[in-house]
Amino acid sequence: MKKKIRVVQYGVGPIGAAIVRLMRQKQALVIAGAIDKDPEKVGRDLGEVVGAEDAPWGVTVSADPAEVLSHPTDVVVHTTSSFLVDVAGQLMECLEAGACVVSACEELSYPFRKHPELAAKLDEAAKESGVTLLGTGVNPGFVMDKLMLGLSAASQRVDHAKAVRIVDVSLRRLPLQKKVGVGLTVEEFQREVDAGSVKHVGLPESVAMLSDGLGLDVDTITETIEPVIATEPFRGEFIEVQTGQVSGIHQIARGMAHGEERVYLELNMYVGAADPSDTIQLSGEPNLRMVIPGGTHGDTATASIAVNAIPALLAAPAGLRTARDLPFCFFPPLSPP
Amino acid sequence: MKKKIRVVQYGVGPIGAAIVRLMRQKQALVIAGAIDKDPEKVGRDLGEVVGAEDAPWGVTVSADPAEVLSHPTDVVVHTTSSFLVDVAGQLMECLEAGACVVSACEELSYPFRKHPELAAKLDEAAKESGVTLLGTGVNPGFVMDKLMLGLSAASQRVDHAKAVRIVDVSLRRLPLQKKVGVGLTVEEFQREVDAGSVKHVGLPESVAMLSDGLGLDVDTITETIEPVIATEPFRGEFIEVQTGQVSGIHQIARGMAHGEERVYLELNMYVGAADPSDTIQLSGEPNLRMVIPGGTHGDTATASIAVNAIPALLAAPAGLRTARDLPFCFFPPLSPP
Numbered sequence: 001m002k003k004k005i006r007v008v009q010y011g012v013g014p015i016g017a018a019i020v021r022l023m024r025q026k027q028a029l030v031i032a033g034a035i036d037k038d039p040e041k042v043g044r045d046l047g048e049v050v051g052a053e054d055a056p057w058g059v060t061v062s063a064d065p066a067e068v069l070s071h072p073t074d075v076v077v078h079t080t081s082s083f084l085v086d087v088a089g090q091l092m093e094c095l096e097a098g099a100c101v102v103s104a105c106e107e108l109s110y111p112f113r114k115h116p117e118l119a120a121k122l123d124e125a126a127k128e129s130g131v132t133l134l135g136t137g138v139n140p141g142f143v144m145d146k147l148m149l150g151l152s153a154a155s156q157r158v159d160h161a162k163a164v165r166i167v168d169v170s171l172r173r174l175p176l177q178k179k180v181g182v183g184l185t186v187e188e189f190q191r192e193v194d195a196g197s198v199k200h201v202g203l204p205e206s207v208a209m210l211s212d213g214l215g216l217d218v219d220t221i222t223e224t225i226e227p228v229i230a231t232e233p234f235r236g237e238f239i240e241v242q243t244g245q246v247s248g249i250h251q252i253a254r255g256m257a258h259g260e261e262r263v264y265l266e267l268n269m270y271v272g273a274a275d276p277s278d279t280i281q282l283s284g285e286p287n288l289r290m291v292i293p294g295g296t297h298g299d300t301a302t303a304s305i306a307v308n309a310i311p312a313l314l315a316a317p318a319g320l321r322t323a324r325d326l327p328f329c330f331f332p333p334l335s336p337p
Numbered sequence: 338m339k340k341k342i343r344v345v346q347y348g349v350g351p352i353g354a355a356i357v358r359l360m361r362q363k364q365a366l367v368i369a370g371a372i373d374k375d376p377e378k379v380g381r382d383l384g385e386v387v388g389a390e391d392a393p394w395g396v397t398v399s400a401d402p403a404e405v406l407s408h409p410t411d412v413v414v415h416t417t418s419s420f421l422v423d424v425a426g427q428l429m430e431c432l433e434a435g436a437c438v439v440s441a442c443e444e445l446s447y448p449f450r451k452h453p454e455l456a457a458k459l460d461e462a463a464k465e466s467g468v469t470l471l472g473t474g475v476n477p478g479f480v481m482d483k484l485m486l487g488l489s490a491a492s493q494r495v496d497h498a499k500a501v502r503i504v505d506v507s508l509r510r511l512p513l514q515k516k517v518g519v520g521l522t523v524e525e526f527q528r529e530v531d532a533g534s535v536k537h538v539g540l541p542e543s544v545a546m547l548s549d550g551l552g553l554d555v556d557t558i559t560e561t562i563e564p565v566i567a568t569e570p571f572r573g574e575f576i577e578v579q580t581g582q583v584s585g586i587h588q589i590a591r592g593m594a595h596g597e598e599r600v601y602l603e604l605n606m607y608v609g610a611a612d613p614s615d616t617i618q619l620s621g622e623p624n625l626r627m628v629i630p631g632g633t634h635g636d637t638a639t640a641s642i643a644v645n646a647i648p649a650l651l652a653a654p655a656g657l658r659t660a661r662d663l664p665f666c667f668f669p670p671l672s673p674p
Binding site: 022155215290308325327329334 | 475623
């Protein structure tokens with residue numbers, strides 16, 4: 001490539017804003033446009049919306065994807081929703097405009113089991129336009145799947161894959177605290193879980209990716225969500241929790257093959273969680289364990305992973321790709337376009 | 338692919354034998370031949386030479402590469418020497434025969450600084466034959482470079498990369514113990530270091546890969562090798578060490594950019610090393626640390642990594658590739674050819 005890579009940010013929420021600030025540091029990229037429907041953002045300068053010190057950038061946030069995408073766009077970075085049915089139309093529009101897309105939509109990370117028709121349709125549209133589509137982020141897309149696949153390169157035999165992620169959400173943003181039910185009563189928590197609004201989306205996608213990548217032959221994926229109950233009161237910047245209320249979630253996904261557990265993913269996200277860390281473990285020959293003490297900060301890491309994926313995305317064959325297919329690495333700020 | 342992948346093992350030493358035993362477990366592979374010049378092995382059944390329970394396999398070890406390679410070969414797994422000048426002729430012969438090659442030759446893992454002409458020549462030969470060449474193993478190729486590049490996908494900025502590998506060589510094979518000077522006097526150790534026979538080969542290659550992958554702009558690579566002195570006697574299966582003799586090596590490679598350290602790789606390989614582990618650390622935004630408690634067993638992991646790389650090797654574009662380019666993952670035993 002000689003020309004800079006023209007990128008568009010689709011969705012300028014907290015993660016989108018972090019992505020935009022990071023993209024601004026990459027000499028190979030030029031931020032050519034931004035899409036968001038929030039009336040508070042539309043019409044304003046993108047640099048100002050994301051709180052950049054060097055604002056204004058001369059890039060205006062638009063509510064009109066068709067207009068933005070009518071200008072030449074190499075890559076769209078997409079961060080609007082966790083659910084594939086909600087974003088499939090947005091993704092199709094980007095692909096049809098001839099842009100590669102990297103999306104933080106959790107269900108896009110490995111959509112072949114839950115949404116096989118949508119996955120096939122997106123794959124076809126990407127191939128028709130000769131572009132690449134990737135769903136990724138920190139989880140799914142990295143700590144509970146991609147890192148484990150990377151470690152498995154040292155394996156002679158893999159019988160079981162396990163990952164445990166412990167996140168202290170005390171200092172995290174409000175939408176994330178709400179997503180894990182912080183401050184609800186146990187009854188409210190259960191209602192929100194039933195309604196699908198308290199949940200981390202993406203564990204079954206990681207289980208499916210691991211099963212395919214490690215040949216674990218998983219036929220059934222189960223998922224449970226339990227509340228973590230506060231044993232002492234907590235007062236944060238956004239939310240208060242009384243003793244006995246919910247301080248977060250304890251969510252477990254299992255991949256079973258012929259009645260036997262082959263994948264176990266455990267997510268602990270609550271205020272005051274002790275010893276935050278990511279631990280992954282492959283049982284087999286040999287047994288391998290890898291720990292990230294302190295863990296990977298979700299928002300920072302998701303922004304990093306989406307932006308760092310851009311060079312691999314552009315180099316990959318056309319179609320719907322996943323974290324499983326692509327070599328992941330840092331995208332150096334001074335790398336040539 | 339419909340047909341099985343036809344593999345040839347080039348070099349049937351301890352690592353080659355481990356590779357052959359592992360390849361035998363993969364349904365997608367058929368072991369079509371083996372090359373070794375050792376008169377103790379030539380003419381014997383490969384299964385018997387590697388101590389397989391299901392020997393004989395009907396595959397005879399041959400000292401004649403040209404003859405073996407005259408039969409259709411998809412992939413050669415090559416394990417004969419650490420030094421690129423010693424193996425370049427062997428690799429060329431494989432490439433010219435139209436075979437992809439994965440080699441454990443440490444200097445092939447990232448040969449662009451030390452052997453730019455040889456690297457270009459091998460790349461050209463591979464492209465001319467439409468095949469792929471890869472040098473990899475546990476180190477270089479995995480714990481001190483590839484894993485760190487994988488972790489860096491979560492980075493917004495990388496200022497410094499550090500890896501520390503601690504290996505207890507008490508129970509390892511004799512050639513490895515000799516390679517790290519176990520049982521020598523300090524004077525003998527220094528002579529062997531000067532002669533290049535006591536040394537772990539590959540740290541500068543990892544530094545170079547990290548510099549390029551992380552954009553660290555390293556202009557100078559330094560390397561030091563110190564003896565670790567035994568503070569108590571040790572009697573192993575192969576070697577005895579008296580107090581005051583050498584129990585192994587403490588080897589450090591540094592990558593400097595404009596006088597500043599950007600990469601630090603430290604290798605501790607000695608008998609009785611406490612707390613074996615692999616630790617990698619990226620300083621920047623954020624700081625990230627990852628630990629493999631117990632560490633990765635070198636021989637087992639090198640065999641795994643070489644064999645697990647075969648599917649990615651076959652899928653990669655023709656030419657000389659490195660661990661930096663390819664997505665690494667487990668190669669499931671039942672995966673279709």
